[in-house]
Amino acid sequence: MDYEAMLDKAKEELPDETEETSRFEVPKFRGHLEGQKTIINNWAQVASALNRPPEHLLKYVQKELATPGEMIKDSVVFGSKLSASKLNEKVVKYMDEFVFCKTCGKPDTKLSKETGVYFLQCQACGAKNAVKSRI
Numbered sequence: 674m675d676y677e678a679m680l681d682k683a684k685e686e687l688p689d690e691t692e693e694t695s696r697f698e699v700p701k702f703r704g705h706l707e708g709q710k711t712i713i714n715n716w717a718q719v720a721s722a723l724n725r726p727p728e729h730l731l732k733y734v735q736k737e738l739a740t741p742g743e744m745i746k747d748s749v750v751f752g753s754k755l756s757a758s759k760l761n762e763k764v765v766k767y768m769d770e771f772v773f774c775k776t777c778g779k780p781d782t783k784l785s786k787e788t789g790v791y792f793l794q795c796q797a798c799g800a801k802n803a804v805k806s807r808i
């Protein structure tokens with residue numbers, strides 16, 4: 674391969690930067706099993722990446738999995754064995770319901786609660802949508 678071809682190849686392999694920065698990265702839980710318990714070490718970090726209170730995220734995931742969890746500092750301890758993929762699936766669902774704007778799909782939203790109903794107020798397009806899920 675000559676130098677010119679190598680340069681072309683290098684260019685092809687570079688990631689598209691604009692695409693990379695505009696895409697919202699889904700945070701992933703990290704954890705381990707301890708006996709019959711599941712410990713998630715980065716619960717608070719995941720919640721803060723979503724810009725939501727960790728307690729709110731926990732309330733949702735607990736209900737979805739029908740498994741009680743307890744917050745201990747930045748971690749959450751669940752009282753049963755849970756797979757990481759199952760938990761990460763719930764984060765994606767949570768984001769769909771409580772983070773992404775229903776109108777424009779951007780994650781720049783604020784969550785508020787009015788008379789028992791959650792609302793998502795979008796900072797990007799100004800839309801305000803009620804959240805269907807009750808937790």
Ligand SMILES: [Zn+2]
Pocket residue numbers: 774775776777778779795796797798799800
């Ligand atoms: Zn919007």
